Amino acid sequence: MSKVFAIAKKELTAYFKSPIAYIVLILTISVFNIFFYMIVDQNREASLRDVFKVMEFMFVFLIPLLTMKIFSEEKLTGTIEFLMTSPITNTAIVLGKYLGSLIFFTLIIIMTVTYYFIIEYFGQPDRMSILTGFLGIWLEGSFFLAIGILTSSWTHNQIIAAISSYVILFSLYFSISFTNSLSGPMDAIVRYAGTWSHLGNFTVGLITIADVVYYLSGIIFCLILTRFGIENRLWR
């Protein structure tokens, strides 16, 4: 377990030693702030529902930037050989890397908690729906991170890793648009697979088992695939 933390710590320091972390942090927070202002100014209601939707949209674009190098860089520089010949299980490597990126992502979420204090100061927001909204966006981001880590484990090229995760995230995020032309069970499947309806429930204060299971199983599924993906034994 201590090795999982050692890897997580190493990942986290790597983020803060490269400019990409600061670019993502500053960009995310500035864009979020602008949208927060615009949405509150327009809606004139003490709710973060639409802010969460914008955050979700932005994360579709930002998270692949955070995760693209997690495994691909190790593969490119050969440090993966160092990790995988050290007495540490592949599961611990994957978990450590996931934990590191999760902590960084949680930092971004924590910085947006200020929005709650601002609307709390000026109005009477529904605290419960804000709390569940934060939980929802955090779960969704965590799912996106797992997808990003998975695609990063497929290649030693960061760009390919990023583009692959864009493809997956776009299809999950925009799948709702295709449901117009679908009907019956197909419609239900696409609706469930897409992220749209799941976060929607959280932002209005609903925590349903189906939504939580959706995110958690998605995360676990991606991490298990990553775990097997980095194993060289598949190509014996």
Next chain:
Amino acid sequence: MILAQNVTKYFGRFQALKDVSFEIKKGEIVGFLGRNGAGKTTLMRILTSYLPASSGKIVIGGDDVEKNSLAIRRKIGYLPETPPLYSNMTVNDYLKFAAEIKDVPARGRRSRINEVLEECNIGEVRDKTIGVLSRGYKQRVGIAQAIINKPELLILDEPTSGLDPIQNLQVRKLVKSLKYERTVILSTHILSEIEQIAQRILIIRSGRIIVDKTLDMLLKDYSDDQCAESTLEEVFVKLHSETSEGNNE
């Protein structure tokens, strides 16, 4: 210490290792020789459990590489061909990280890091970022990483490639100083180097072991038909010209 039996390795249809068998005893220093692409790195990667063998069996210190790879990894220190370094870390942080994931007990970690810094002669760059170091320093940081957990078996893949003569000498000295404590396998194509360090030579050609002898024996065998004793280089060239003629068999 190491027992390899009929190890083969396929990459797709390409057979990188053909029926490789050998035994290495504790405390031996063995040199893997061979041209580029002969299969040295593949063999080392299989020994370290980084790659699985397609068939065959390898036992290191009583543990099967296939079944107990974690136990194996605790026993070995490995320096791949390109030192596996994180260029944005400082030498100190990197070694600390290596010590953490290689089971160096937390209490002795700091003193162990100081020891390897001194042993590898890199104390003066301990606070520098690895990315700015010269090739020679990087190589030595790579060796420091490999010996940090006091492995019984040290596997070095071309530890001196790309170094200038002085750095080369330093690395060689370092490897020599290590050999008193442990079994060492190293690969190189700089033959004079192996002559100075290794006691036993395994020559690999196209995935097959064609020579497995002590250095003295090998030189003696090939000096029979000549008046003067051969150098390893002459033997190497001779062996490769012989086998390339017999390539069609």
